[in-house]
Amino acid sequence: MKNLAIIIGSGIGGLSTAVRLLSKGYNVEIYEKEKTIGGRTNQRVHSPFTFDLTASLLMNREIYEEVFNYANVNYEDYLEFIKVDPTYRCFYPNDIHYDFSTDLVSLIKTLESISSKDSIGYMKLLSEIYERYVIANENFLQKSFENKLDFFNASTLAKALKTKTFSTSHELISNYINDENLRKSLYYQALYVGVSPYEGPSIYTLIPVVCQLYGLWHLKGGMYSYVKALEKVISHLGGKIITDYTVDEILISNGRAVGIKSKNKKEIFGDLVISNADFPYTMDKLIKNDIYKEKYTPIKLNNLKYSCSTFIIYLGLKKKYPILSVHNLFLNDNFKENVDFAFTGHLPTEPSFYMYCPTKIDSTMIEIQGECLNIVVRVPNLFFHTITWDDTTIKLLRDKILYTIEKINGLEDIESNILYESYFTPKDLKDSFNSYGGTAFGLSPTLTQTNYFRPHLKSDTIKNLYFVGSSVHPGPGVSIVLLSSKLLVQEILSNL
Numbered sequence: 001m002k003n004l005a006i007i008i009g010s011g012i013g014g015l016s017t018a019v020r021l022l023s024k025g026y027n028v029e030i031y032e033k034e035k036t037i038g039g040r041t042n043q044r045v046h047s048p049f050t051f052d053l054t055a056s057l058l059m060n061r062e063i064y065e066e067v068f069n070y071a072n073v074n075y076e077d078y079l080e081f082i083k084v085d086p087t088y089r090c091f092y093p094n095d096i097h098y099d100f101s102t103d104l105v106s107l108i109k110t111l112e113s114i115s116s117k118d119s120i121g122y123m124k125l126l127s128e129i130y131e132r133y134v135i136a137n138e139n140f141l142q143k144s145f146e147n148k149l150d151f152f153n154a155s156t157l158a159k160a161l162k163t164k165t166f167s168t169s170h171e172l173i174s175n176y177i178n179d180e181n182l183r184k185s186l187y188y189q190a191l192y193v194g195v196s197p198y199e200g201p202s203i204y205t206l207i208p209v210v211c212q213l214y215g216l217w218h219l220k221g222g223m224y225s226y227v228k229a230l231e232k233v234i235s236h237l238g239g240k241i242i243t244d245y246t247v248d249e250i251l252i253s254n255g256r257a258v259g260i261k262s263k264n265k266k267e268i269f270g271d272l273v274i275s276n277a278d279f280p281y282t283m284d285k286l287i288k289n290d291i292y293k294e295k296y297t298p299i300k301l302n303n304l305k306y307s308c309s310t311f312i313i314y315l316g317l318k319k320k321y322p323i324l325s326v327h328n329l330f331l332n333d334n335f336k337e338n339v340d341f342a343f344t345g346h347l348p349t350e351p352s353f354y355m356y357c358p359t360k361i362d363s364t365m366i367e368i369q370g371e372c373l374n375i376v377v378r379v380p381n382l383f384f385h386t387i388t389w390d391d392t393t394i395k396l397l398r399d400k401i402l403y404t405i406e407k408i409n410g411l412e413d414i415e416s417n418i419l420y421e422s423y424f425t426p427k428d429l430k431d432s433f434n435s436y437g438g439t440a441f442g443l444s445p446t447l448t449q450t451n452y453f454r455p456h457l458k459s460d461t462i463k464n465l466y467f468v469g470s471s472v473h474p475g476p477g478v479s480i481v482l483l484s485s486k487l488l489v490q491e492i493l494s495n496l
């Protein structure tokens, strides 16, 4: 008889693990609390508009393809990648904007329009970070750290030192770049994993460098088409996805995970249990017996560091806006205050934000002549009890954001062209997907919460219990979570 793997949650981590295990001969059943699959990588459809709920920046395209290759499936039968160029359009107050392209000639033109000193500095920064990225990718992102000796050995520690992560992104970038606007466009990208560029390790400068050197991609139909593709492969390989099933407990017998329990549904038993639900939530709510919690008792969970959250406005517009690119950043003068506020419990006074406009290159996401626009602002997570996400807060923040957008040349009349408008708050992240503390990216990937120090893929205390997703090794982001499923399945197979 084939082994049955029970997966809690149908986020990117759960779905990709299912594909890999099915291709290795496991039976797989996924139990998802929501009515739709995909977790945070979800979508919101309101005809004639289709919005990606959260994730939109597709980096490291080959990691997305690898899941399909692993299962011997041709990804081209399921997915269509479209190159995004320019990768970013960055707007600043006083009508300044720069386009950043992966084409070196266009890029140099943009940089030289800022200054030749910054142009040279940018190239030096690229080469410095690229070197660190190669080390980090080979030695940390693609390796699991289940045992102390996996990390604490001379070779790995020497490689860790070579990544020189002890400075902050802010310190590293400002060593090479003088122009404050250019700096801000690089700092902002460290926020993609929910850490402050002024506090977090400089290793996250590799995000803008990966965008620059490997490019950004869009999937036809939006990021959710990746979820739909994984769903089709799972069904084709004989896996089952059961939605509307909230797991309330992981069943443990003699120190071994044996199944799952839901208040109103029947218990399910299997050979191994994998939780894709956010790791701290899993430890807090799904493991009932404290003797199994060890490093992750409620008090210890409270002492961990968590990423910030996001507030999103979805606008369905009845007019095309040529000034917008696919990925746009608006970086305000008081950018540092904005960032600090997201990590100290305050809402931005004059927000900086990211605007995603997929309809620039993808007509399948809209049925009229218009645009779908996601506006994303970094805000505090729910561990700060300073903000109540009610209609008043939402209206206040929404008005500030629209007021700022309307000052951008070419976007002045946006408000009068809105056909559809809705929001997504930290509270929604918590209520919909059990994202612990309503964070956007789970446990913060600080130095003391990465590699061996991040929660492991295999439970240290319960046999046959595994974890996959943003809050475990290697960390947050769709492509990194896809790597997490690869490392997890290696671990499961090696335990056989």
Ligand SMILES: Cc1cc2nc3c(=O)[nH]c(=O)nc-3n(C[C@H](O)[C@H](O)[C@H](O)COP(=O)(O)OP(=O)(O)OC[C@H]3O[C@@H](n4cnc5c(N)ncnc54)[C@H](O)[C@@H]3O)c2cc1C
Pocket (backbone or CB within 6 Å): 008, 009, 010, 011, 012, 013, 014, 031, 032, 033, 034, 037, 038, 039, 040, 041, 053, 054, 055, 056, 057, 058, 059, 245, 246, 247, 248, 276, 277, 278, 310, 312, 376, 432, 433, 434, 435, 439, 440, 441, 468, 469, 470, 471, 476, 477, 478, 479, 481
């Ligand atoms: C606003 C925002 C923007 C982002 N932008 C990007 C981006 O541009 N590019 C990028 O690469 N990444 C981005 N990310 C990060 C990326 O979306 C996440 O890292 C990734 O989707 C997380 O996947 P996951 O598998 O860890 O878990 P999740 O998506 O959290 O999935 C967990 C699943 O478990 C389910 N679940 C929870 N509890 C239970 C239970 N008790 N019973 C049953 N099911 C349960 C949940 O409903 C959910 O479906 C963004 C995230 C946010 C929030």
